[in-house]
Amino acid sequence: MLTDIEIAQACEPAPIAEVARKAGVPDEYLEAYGKYKAKVDYNLLAGKPSHPGKLVLVTAINPTPAGEGKTTTTVGLADALALRGKNVMVALREPSLGPVFGIKGGAAGGGYAQVVPMEDINLHFTGDFHAIGAANNLLAALLDAHIQNGNELNIDVRKITWKRVVDMNDRQLRHIVDGLGGKAHGVPREDGFDITVASEVMAIFCLATSITDLKERLGRIVVGYTYDDKPVTAHDLKAEGAMAALLKDALKPNLVQTLEGTPAFVHGGPFANIAHGCNSIMATNMALELGDWCVTEAGFGADLGAEKFLDIKCRLCGLRPDAVVVVATVRALKNHGGVAKDALDEENLEALEAGLPNLLQHVSNITDVYNLPCVVAINAFPTDTRAELDLVETKCRELGVNVALSEVWARGGQGGVDLADEVIRLCEQGDEAGRSADTFTFSYADELSIAGKIEAIARRIYHADGVVFEPAAQKEIAQLEELGFGNLPVCMAKTQYSFSDDASKLGAPEGFDITVRQVKVSAGAGFIVALTGSIMTMPGLGKTPAAHKIDVDEKGVISGLF
Numbered sequence: 001m002l003t004d005i006e007i008a009q010a011c012e013p014a015p016i017a018e019v020a021r022k023a024g025v026p027d028e029y030l031e032a033y034g035k036y037k038a039k040v041d042y043n044l045l046a047g048k049p050s051h052p053g054k055l056v057l058v059t060a061i062n063p064t065p066a067g068e069g070k071t072t073t074t075v076g077l078a079d080a081l082a083l084r085g086k087n088v089m090v091a092l093r094e095p096s097l098g099p100v101f102g103i104k105g106g107a108a109g110g111g112y113a114q115v116v117p118m119e120d121i122n123l124h125f126t127g128d129f130h131a132i133g134a135a136n137n138l139l140a141a142l143l144d145a146h147i148q149n150g151n152e153l154n155i156d157v158r159k160i161t162w163k164r165v166v167d168m169n170d171r172q173l174r175h176i177v178d179g180l181g182g183k184a185h186g187v188p189r190e191d192g193f194d195i196t197v198a199s200e201v202m203a204i205f206c207l208a209t210s211i212t213d214l215k216e217r218l219g220r221i222v223v224g225y226t227y228d229d230k231p232v233t234a235h236d237l238k239a240e241g242a243m244a245a246l247l248k249d250a251l252k253p254n255l256v257q258t259l260e261g262t263p264a265f266v267h268g269g270p271f272a273n274i275a276h277g278c279n280s281i282m283a284t285n286m287a288l289e290l291g292d293w294c295v296t297e298a299g300f301g302a303d304l305g306a307e308k309f310l311d312i313k314c315r316l317c318g319l320r321p322d323a324v325v326v327v328a329t330v331r332a333l334k335n336h337g338g339v340a341k342d343a344l345d346e347e348n349l350e351a352l353e354a355g356l357p358n359l360l361q362h363v364s365n366i367t368d369v370y371n372l373p374c375v376v377a378i379n380a381f382p383t384d385t386r387a388e389l390d391l392v393e394t395k396c397r398e399l400g401v402n403v404a405l406s407e408v409w410a411r412g413g414q415g416g417v418d419l420a421d422e423v424i425r426l427c428e429q430g431d432e433a434g435r436s437a438d439t440f441t442f443s444y445a446d447e448l449s450i451a452g453k454i455e456a457i458a459r460r461i462y463h464a465d466g467v468v469f470e471p472a473a474q475k476e477i478a479q480l481e482e483l484g485f486g487n488l489p490v491c492m493a494k495t496q497y498s499f500s501d502d503a504s505k506l507g508a509p510e511g512f513d514i515t516v517r518q519v520k521v522s523a524g525a526g527f528i529v530a531l532t533g534s535i536m537t538m539p540g541l542g543k544t545p546a547a548h549k550i551d552v553d554e555k556g557v558i559s560g561l562f
Contacts, residue, residue: 004110004562008118011259020255023089023263024290031252033126036117039252040265042210042282045289053288054427057321058297058377059306059366061359062506063496065341066331069110069379069409070297073327073416076113076408077377077423078295079260080416084424089291090115090264093279093299094129094254095122096197096271098169098539100561101547108266110562111409113416115256115264119558128205129167129196129269131250135218135243136201140164142237143223144179147187155232157189160224161520163537167196171540198274198537203491203525205247206268206280207316214251215244217524231483233523253283260413263290272299273496274537276308276527281317300496302326302362307461310370311442312489312527320440323426324366324374325419327406328359330384330392336507345383352388356395357508361463361499363401369460371439373426375402377419379409402426446487450477450519453490454530458514462499468515473530476519485521485528493531501533 002010014022016038020030029041058074071092081088092115095107100122108118115121124130140162147155166173173193179186196202200221208214219235226232234240253267265287268280277299278284287294298305306324314320330352331344337355339348359376366374378392389405396403404422407415444456451469458464469477480486497503500512518531531537541547549560 004114005118005559007112008108008114008116008259009557011116013116013257014261016255016257019257019261019263022261023255025255030255036256037120037126038255039126039249040255040286042252042286045282045285053291054293054322055284055288055319056293056295056323056325056423056427057306057309058295058325058327059302059309059362060300060327061332061362062301062303062336062498064332064335064506066329066335066344068327068329068332070327071107072110072113072409073325073377073379073406073419074295074297075109075115075258075264076406076413076416077325077419078262078264079113079258079413080408080420081293081295081423082260082262083413083417084420086293086424087291088262088293088295089287090258090262091279091283091287091294091296092264092266093277093297094125094266094269096129096195096269097123097167098195098197101550102169102539102541102545109258112259112412113408114259115266116259117256119561121256121266122561125266126250126254128250128254128267131246132199132201132205133165133167133196135246136165136196136199138243138246139201139221139223139234139237139239142239144186146237153232153236154226154228155224156227157187159229160189160191162221162223163192163194165194165196165199169195169539169541169545171538174536174538192538194537195271195539197269197271200522200525201243202268202270203275203522205251206270206276206278207313207525208251209281209285209317211244211248211251214247215240217526218243219524221524222521229479231523251282253280253286272305272308274493274535276312276491276525277305278309278313281313284319302365303461303499304492304494304496306366307443307457308491311444311457312491314440315442315489316526321372323423324372325377325423326359326362326366326374327377327379328392329379329381330388331381333359333392338506347385347388349387349391352391353395355507356392358499358506360399360401361508365461369441369443371441373429375404375419375422375426377404377406380405380407382410444490446489450481450486450490450528454492454514454516457490457492462514463508463510464500464512464514466513468513470515470517473516473519480519480521480528485523488521489527491522491527491529493529493535493537495533495535501535
C-alpha cells in the first residue's frame with residue numbers, strides 16, 4: 001500500500017497557470033512560486049460585490065489518535081462536487097511545522113484526496129508563516145527597544161503580554177528570562193514564546209480583508225499595560241506600518257490544486273485549540289468569488305473549529321454556511337467508546353455504539369444551536385467492517401440525522417459522490433425553502449458580558465454544568481470590560497480531545513465544569529481569548545516525534561511526511 005507522500009509524488013499535477021485559468025484567475029493577478037504553486041493578488045477582489053456561491057463547512061467529532069480525516073474529506077468532497085459538474089474551489093489552512101514534526105504529521109489531506117505539492121505545503125510553502133513570525137517578533141523587538149531607550153510610554157515590564165513566536169514545538173521556550181548580560185543588552189524580565197499559529201498576528205492575518213484593514217488591526221494589538229494599567233498598543237509603538245510591510249505579500253492567498261486538479265486556496269493557519277482555527281477570510285472570499293461552491297474546513301472538532309468559524313469568523317465577516325459536514329470514523333468512535341488505540345482494528349459494535357454520543361452531540365449543536373443543515377460523513381477505513389459501518393448509519397438515521405459514506409481516501413472524488421449528492425440536496429432544499437441568513441443563529445448574543453459569552457459556549461456547545469472562573473481570570477475580565485472590550489466575541493482555548501477541558505473525558509461527558517484560568521484581549525483580531533484547563537500556547541515534542549521519520553535523499557526527494 002502506498003503512503004500519502006508516495007501517492008502525491010506519483011501524480012502529475014497541472015502547471016499552476018492551467019489551474020489558475022480553470023479557476024478564472026486573470027494572468028495579471030497571478031504570481032507563480034515555481035511550477036505548481038502561486039499567489040493570487042488580493043486586488044482581484046477589490047470593489048467586487050459579495051458572491052452568492054454556496055459555502056460548505058467541514059468539521060468533525062473530537063479528534064482521537066485514530067484519526068478522523070477532516071482535511072481528506074474536505075478535499076475529496078470538493079473533487080466529488082467537481083465530478084457532479086459543480087464549479088468548486090477548496091479553502092484550507094496551511095500546516096504548521098509544529099505538528100508536521102510533532103505528533104500529528106502532515107496536513108494536506110490523505111490517500112487519493114490530497115492537495116499538492118504536499119511536501120511544499122507541509123514545509124515552508126510560500127513563506128507565509130515566516131513572514132507572520134517576523135512581523136510578530138518585530139513588534140516584540142520594538143517593544144523592548146522602547147523600554148531600553150527611556151520607556152516614554154511608562155510600560156510596566158511586569159505587565160507585558162506580547163510574546164515572541166517560533167513555528168516549532170519547543171517547550172523549553174515557554175517560560176524564559178531574557179535581557180540578561182548588563183545594561184547594554186536590555187532590561188531583564190520574564191518572557192516566553194508561543195508557537196506562530198497562536199500569535200495574534202496569525203489571527204489578524206486570517207481575518208483581514210485588505211492591506212488597510214490589516215494595518216488597522218495590527219495597530220490595535222495590545223502588547224502590555226502601563227504602571228497605571230492603561231493598555232499599550234502596537235500603534236503606540238509606531239509598529240503597524242513595518243509589520244504590514246512584512247506581511248503584504250504573504251496576505252495574497254496561495255493557489256494549489258487537488259490530486260484531481262480542483263483549484264485550492266491554502267492560506268493562513270491558526271490552531272483551533274488555542275486560536276480561531278480558520279483559513280484566511282481573503283482565501284474564502286476569493287474561492288467564493290471565483291467558484292460557485294466553496295468547500296472549507298475548521299480545525300479540530302466542531303466544539304472548537306466549527307464554533308469559532310460560526311461565532312467568530314462568520315460574525316466578523318458576514319459569512320454563513322449553506323451546509324455543514326461532520327466527519328467521523330468508526331475507529332475514532334470506538335476510541336470514544338473506550339477502546340485503546342492498539343485494539344481499534346478489531347470489530348467492536350458495543351464500543352462503537354458507546355462512542356456515538358460524541359458524534360450526535362456535535363450534530364445536535366450544528367442543527368439545534370446554529371440552525372444549520374448538517375450531514376454526517378462516515379470516513380471509511382480499510383479496517384472497518386460492514387456491520388460497523390451499518391451500525392453508524394442506522395443509528396444516525398434512527399435519530400433523523402443525515403448520513404453518507406465517504407471513501408475518498410481510497411477512491412478520491414469518486415468515493416465521495418454520495419456525500420456530494422447529500423450536500424447538494426441540503427443546499428437545494430434550503431434554496432427551495434427560502435432559507436435566509438435570518439435562520440442562522442450564533443451560540444451567544446453580542447450584548448452578553450464576557451463571562452456570559454463564556455458560559456453560553458460552555459453550556460450550549462460543551463454541555464457543561466457551568467464555568468469556574470479562577471480569581472486571576474475574574475480580575476482580568478473586570479479590567480477588560482472596564483477598558484471597553486466587553487462587546488467582543490470569545491475565542492476559547494481548550495483541549496481538542498474532549499467536550500470538557502479534561503482531555504481524558506471522551507465521548508459526551510456529563511457533570512463537569514469548565515475552568516477558566518486566564519482571559520486576555522486580542523484587540524486587533526477582535527476577540528477575547530479565554531484559556532481553560534491546562535491548555536498551552538506552545539506545544540512540546542513527544543518522545544518519538546514525526547521528525548524522526550522524515551528524511552530527504554540525494555535527489556532531494558522527501559520521505560516520511562506521512
